[in-house]
Amino acid sequence: MLNMSAKFLSGQPIADYVLEEVRRDVELLKQSGINSGLGTILVGNDSASLSYVKKKHETCKSLGIQSFHIGIPNNGTQQELLDAVSEFNQNPNVHGFLIQNPVPKGFDFNKALELIDPAKDADGLHPYNLGKLVLQEDGPIPCTPAGILEILEYYNLDIQGKEVVIIGRGTTLGRPLSLLLSMKRKNANAVVTVLHSGVSDVAKFTLRADVIISAIGVPSFVKPEMVKSGAIVLSGGISWDGKKLLPDVDESVAEVAGWITPRIGGVGPTTVAMLFRNTLNLAKKQCLPKCNLN
Incomplete structure (x- = not known):
């Protein structure tokens, strides 16, 4: 048996309070007529990725956030992936979205990432938002x-x-x-x-x-x-x-x-919580100045 001398850095209590904060602000946004929405794009049928995406949508439901999903088969095309990104960019009900990574061989994740509207970049990985991070300016953090x-x-x-x-x-x-x-x-x-x-x-x-x-x-x-x-x-x-x-x-x-x-x-757990914090913050910015979050 191991002599466990270290203290554990459990992420669950942190995720719990962050998600409760998100849940509260989701309700406040609804009072301003804004129903926050998160979108996911999944290419292929990798079991781990399928599980991650399913969990994200279950969390959306528990928080009162709308969820949207586009699935692309393994034998799909890069253009289908780009079209999915464009669809979410243009959907006013989707305030933040992500492409589940990794994508199968034959798909260019970076090109699709570059097409994401930086104002809807829930993962904080768009080159524009990474540039803002370098400059220490406000934006979604990975x-x-x-x-x-x-x-x-x-x-x-x-x-x-x-x-x-x-x-x-x-x-x-x-x-x-x-x-x-x-x-x-x-x-x-x-x-x-x-x-x-x-x-x-x-x-x-x-x-x-x-x-x-x-x-x-x-x-x-x-x-x-x-x-x-x-x-x-x-x-x-x-x-x-x-x-x-x-x-x-x-x-x-x-x-x-x-x-x-x-x-x-x-x-x-903290990674998942930060995704929803990012999404909520993106929704807030897109609905200004009509939002009332006091």
Whole structure:
């Protein structure tokens, strides 16, 4: 049995209060005649993606948000994907939408992403919104990085001036998170190092880190011997073995870490909550100045 000395960074209580905040504002928007709407576009029939999309629509129902969906088969075309994006861009009842990623081979996700109206970019991944992030201007923040910020704030983990190592440089997590954590702002202002596949000795960097965030989708990549005692360790990347969710951080890291995300219920719930916060904020902006949210 493991000697679990670390405290768990559960994301569920954070997701609960964020979604309750969203639910309240959805009702306020309805009083102004605005029925918030989220759209999803799914290409193919990947089982994990189907499950994620289904969960999003179930959450829409629980929050009182309209939900819209367009499915494109594996043998569909890139033009069908672009047409789906255009349809949601033009639908006034859809205030935010996303393309479930990854898409099958033969589809160009980035070209479809570029076609999304930035004012309806629920994932915060459109180049325009990523540019606003670089400039520290208001806009939708990519959901998983936003969720990690919420976790650090909720548990009062001050990382100012601390050394943070992010493993992975992807556009959905590693890259935007490195920008957010290095900014001169609350719950940030850290020294950030981004590791990637070109780094041969990952442990050289992680062993000196106060905070480790893994975002590569390799099961149990971060092991106890890579972590200094008392470090904060979050798994942003996941993979699947059948129906079993496998985080990047091995559960045995709890023997040495001070804080750690659990295998289930860590960053995942906060990622979903941030999607709905983004959608609600986009709806607010699109209905101004007629909205009354006081």
